[in-house]
Amino acid sequence: MSNKFAAACLFSLIYLAGCAKAQPPVATPSPKPAVSEIKEIAKIQNPGKVVHVLVALCDNENQGIVPVPAFLGNGEDTVRNLYWGAAYGMKTFFSKSTNWQKLAVIANPKENVLERIVFKHNTQNVYLVVDAYRGSKMRETVDDFFAATAGARRENVALADLTLQILGSADLVAFVGHNGLMDFTLENQPAKKDDDARDAVILACASRNYFSAPLKKTSAKPLLWTSNLMAPEAYILHDALEGWTRGETGEKVRDRAAKAYAKYQKISLRSAQNLLVTGW
Numbered sequence: 001m002s003n004k005f006a007a008a009c010l011f012s013l014i015y016l017a018g019c020a021k022a023q024p025p026v027a028t029p030s031p032k033p034a035v036s037e038i039k040e041i042a043k044i045q046n047p048g049k050v051v052h053v054l055v056a057l058c059d060n061e062n063q064g065i066v067p068v069p070a071f072l073g074n075g076e077d078t079v080r081n082l083y084w085g086a087a088y089g090m091k092t093f094f095s096k097s098t099n100w101q102k103l104a105v106i107a108n109p110k111e112n113v114l115e116r117i118v119f120k121h122n123t124q125n126v127y128l129v130v131d132a133y134r135g136s137k138m139r140e141t142v143d144d145f146f147a148a149t150a151g152a153r154r155e156n157v158a159l160a161d162l163t164l165q166i167l168g169s170a171d172l173v174a175f176v177g178h179n180g181l182m183d184f185t186l187e188n189q190p191a192k193k194d195d196d197a198r199d200a201v202i203l204a205c206a207s208r209n210y211f212s213a214p215l216k217k218t219s220a221k222p223l224l225w226t227s228n229l230m231a232p233e234a235y236i237l238h239d240a241l242e243g244w245t246r247g248e249t250g251e252k253v254r255d256r257a258a259k260a261y262a263k264y265q266k267i268s269l270r271s272a273q274n275l276l277v278t279g280w
Contacts, residue, residue: 041156046165046169048126049126050129050171050172051126051129051173052129052131052167053090053130053237054141054174054176055083055176056083056135057078057084057134059073059138060075061075061136063183064178078114078115081132088234091117091132093235094119095117099238099242100119100121100128102119112137112141115132118130118157126241146186146214146215148167150219168194168196172241173200174200174202175204176232176237177203189214189217190218192217197221199244200221202225202226203232205230206226208225211225212280221279222278224236224250224276230276239256243256253278254276
């Protein structure tokens with residue numbers, strides 16, 4: 001990694017250093033989700049393409065990181081959390097985007113999720129559902145992500161005039177936040193449950209190294225993930241989705257994301273392209 005890249009990613013370096021200090025993974029079983037969250041739900045036809053984003057809120061107390069400022073690292077605070085309410089958090093950034101229209105904000109939609117926001121793209125028939133998972137529920141967030149990419153779990157989101165089905169019924173499933181697999185061993189690794197095609201985006205430090213083996217069992221396609229240290233901020237996903245909604249190739253989607261990362265992190269495009277990768 002170049003000195004320029006290291007300097008530009010100082011926050012990411014500190015962040016990953018905290019992960020490195022975490023205890024070695026302990027092979028303890030993942031807690032079972034609440035019954036209400038794993039009951040069988042009949043599959044429905046979504047009114048358009050659906051993107052479901054699972055955001056693990058930054059949490060100084062419950063995640064293996066060097067603490068960020070307290071107001072950014074409270075895993076119960078959706079207003080100021082680094083990955084949600086901060087300037088480059090998912091809620092703030094997408095809410096300000098001219099490409100997306102906010103349809104609904106739902107407080108506490110289920111036990112492990114503090115807030116859910118539903119958007120619709122302004123020019124494409126694509127819906128975006130973004131969930132803010134409690135920072136203390138990293139294991140449950142990761143479990144839900146892999147269950148979704150495997151098509152093993154579904155959930156309905158009822159709005160005034162339409163119903164969307166997320167998790168395993170989404171066309172693209174994304175995980176955003178600290179790389180929880182640096183802190184624990186994944187016990188529940190669901191194999192694919194159907195023949196539906198799904199894309200996956202994993203914005204976390206070195207996600208390709210840690211998420212690769214279980215993701216292969218789900219047969220989901222890794223549209224975008226990472227090779228090294230990084231800051232999982234919303235502009236990456238935002239620009240990647242502009243390509244995905246138009247049916248662009250994985251390489252073009254990656255290039256859109258890399259250009260955004262290079263711009264905001266003030267690094268070279270080549271460095272960003274080496275960091276953000278697509279495919280196996």
